[in-house]
Amino acid sequence: MAQSVQTHTGDALERPPGLRGVAADLSSDQRAFKNVSWGKAMMWIFLLSDTFVFGCFLLAYMTARMSTTVPWPNPSEVFALTIGGQEIPLILIAIMTFILISSSGTMAMAVNFGYSRDRRKTAALMLLTAVLGASFVGMQAFEWSKLIAEGVRPWENPWGAAQFGSSFFMITGFHGTHVTFGVLFLLIIARKVWRGDFETERRGFFTSRKGNYEIVEIMGLYWHFVDLVWVFIFAFFYLW
Amino acid sequence: MAQVATHAHKQDQVRAPEQHQQHPIRLYLVVWGFLFILSAGSYFVDYAGLQGYLRWFLILLFMILKAGLIVAVFMHMAWERLALVYAILLPPLLVLVFVAMMASESSYTLFTRMAFFAGAQ
Numbered sequence: 117m118a119q120s121v122q123t124h125t126g127d128a129l130e131r132p133p134g135l136r137g138v139a140a141d142l143s144s145d146q147r148a149f150k151n152v153s154w155g156k157a158m159m160w161i162f163l164l165s166d167t168f169v170f171g172c173f174l175l176a177y178m179t180a181r182m183s184t185t186v187p188w189p190n191p192s193e194v195f196a197l198t199i200g201g202q203e204i205p206l207i208l209i210a211i212m213t214f215i216l217i218s219s220s221g222t223m224a225m226a227v228n229f230g231y232s233r234d235r236r237k238t239a240a241l242m243l244l245t246a247v248l249g250a251s252f253v254g255m256q257a258f259e260w261s262k263l264i265a266e267g268v269r270p271w272e273n274p275w276g277a278a279q280f281g282s283s284f285f286m287i288t289g290f291h292g293t294h295v296t297f298g299v300l301f302l303l304i305i306a307r308k309v310w311r312g313d314f315e316t317e318r319r320g321f322f323t324s325r326k327g328n329y330e331i332v333e334i335m336g337l338y339w340h341f342v343d344l345v346w347v348f349i350f351a352f353f354y355l356w
Numbered sequence: 357m358a359q360v361a362t363h364a365h366k367q368d369q370v371r372a373p374e375q376h377q378q379h380p381i382r383l384y385l386v387v388w389g390f391l392f393i394l395s396a397g398s399y400f401v402d403y404a405g406l407q408g409y410l411r412w413f414l415i416l417l418f419m420i421l422k423a424g425l426i427v428a429v430f431m432h433m434a435w436e437r438l439a440l441v442y443a444i445l446l447p448p449l450l451v452l453v454f455v456a457m458m459a460s461e462s463s464y465t466l467f468t469r470m471a472f473f474a475g476a477q
Contacts, residue, residue: 134438141439149440160444171451175458182462185469192402210399217395221388224430231378333377333432340430344423351419355402356412 159334163341166294170345173287174352180279189275191354195259209354212255213346216295219248220343223336230332235309238332242306245339249299256292260285287349294342305335377432387429394418394425 131137142148149157181188192205199207226241263284267274270282308314308327317326398418401411428434433441 138439138442141437149437149443151437152440157440160440164444164447167448168451171448171454175451175454178455179458179462179465182459183465183469185466185474192405206399206402210395213395213399214392217388217391220391220426220430221384224384224388225381228378228381228384231376330376337431340426343430344426347419347422347426351398351415355398355415 153330155330155334156337159337163337166341166345170287170290170348173283173290174348177279177283177287177353180283181277184277184279186277188277189273189280191356194263194275195354206354208255208259209350212252213350215248215252215255216343216346219245219252220340222248223339227333227336230309230329233315233329235312235315238329239306239310242302242309242332242335246299246302246306249295249302249339249342253292253295253299256288256295260288284353287353291342291345291349294345298339298342301335302339305331377435379429379432379435383429387425390425391422394422398422 131140141150152160195209196203196205197207198204222241223245226238226245229237229241268281268284270285272278273281309329309332311318313320314328314331319325320327395418398415401414401418406414427445433445
């Protein structure tokens with residue numbers, strides 16, 4: 117009988133709507149984020165701290181660009197590519213944006229299939245997400261080598277304010293690192309899903325704990341965050 | 357037995373079960389489409405060579421709409437409990453205070469550079 121009591125899970129405690137409910141949750145002297153597993157809550161808090169990291173990078177860029185007396189290089193021309201004899205502005209960046217958005221879409225669908233316990237579709241969509249992410253990093257590597265060949269350095273560049281190079285390498289480098297780690301973790305979790313770890317309740321090699329399909333959603337949070345950061349970088353660094 | 361039942365009922369109130377975020381695929385596809393359109397819009401701003409306030413306004417508008425769609429639907433914030441939503445979304449807004457401080461500071465730096473180093477350039 118004690119067991120039946122323990123395994124029984126009911127609905128969440130009703131709270132008054134709005135701010136009153138928030139205050140009731142936070143002051144309840146239990147867990148503040150009800151309905152939210154510790155894994156998901158910790159991922160969100162990590163993403164919040166990461167938001168501040170990227171926020172500070174973009175702020176440093178803004179400060180450098182606003183305070184320099186030398187004209188800022190025009191990103192529209194710097195990132196133009198010549199395709200078929202025609203110079204198309206920002207085309208590579210636009211393609212990278214569409215690729216990252218598509219990878220977010222496939223990731224969102226992977227989360228859905230994960231909760232439907234369709235492990236083949238989940239793993240396939242996660243693999244597709246990883247491939248799109250890897251091609252994003254590949255294009256970024258191409259972009260970096262093109263700019264370095266044209267003489268862009270963290271301390272100088274041929275077109276204008278010297279801070280352009282340092283801001284560019286810092287911001288896109290940090291974002292590219294995030295994408296790279298995201299791809300690695302996508303592959304690790306896709307392998308677990310494919311192998312059926314969450315059906316057989318196989319224990320993780322590192323934590324020795326049983327996993328479940330929520331890890332796909334948590335992985336998705338990280339991946340969408342990487343896409344989210346790119347939205348801001350695209351707007352502030354490439355388009356401004 | 358009745359006692360156990362009431363006990364179990366109390367347990368319900370203490371333990372909130374974890375909710376999973378499963379939403380129809382169609383919704384994700386629609387949002388995906390909107391994100392494509394918005395990205396194409398912001399690319400068009402540059403392609404058409406719009407300048408000045410119109411450019412900045414459109415860039416910020418498309419950026420905020422895209423960020424909102426990603427956070428609300430892809431990251432499921434629209435369905436999360438309000439305590440989590442506020443805990444995560446309010447702190448980044450404080451960065452705007454930092455932005456205001458650094459904007460004022462960089463205007464001052466620019467002013468001193470113009471006033472004292474303009475001849476050296």
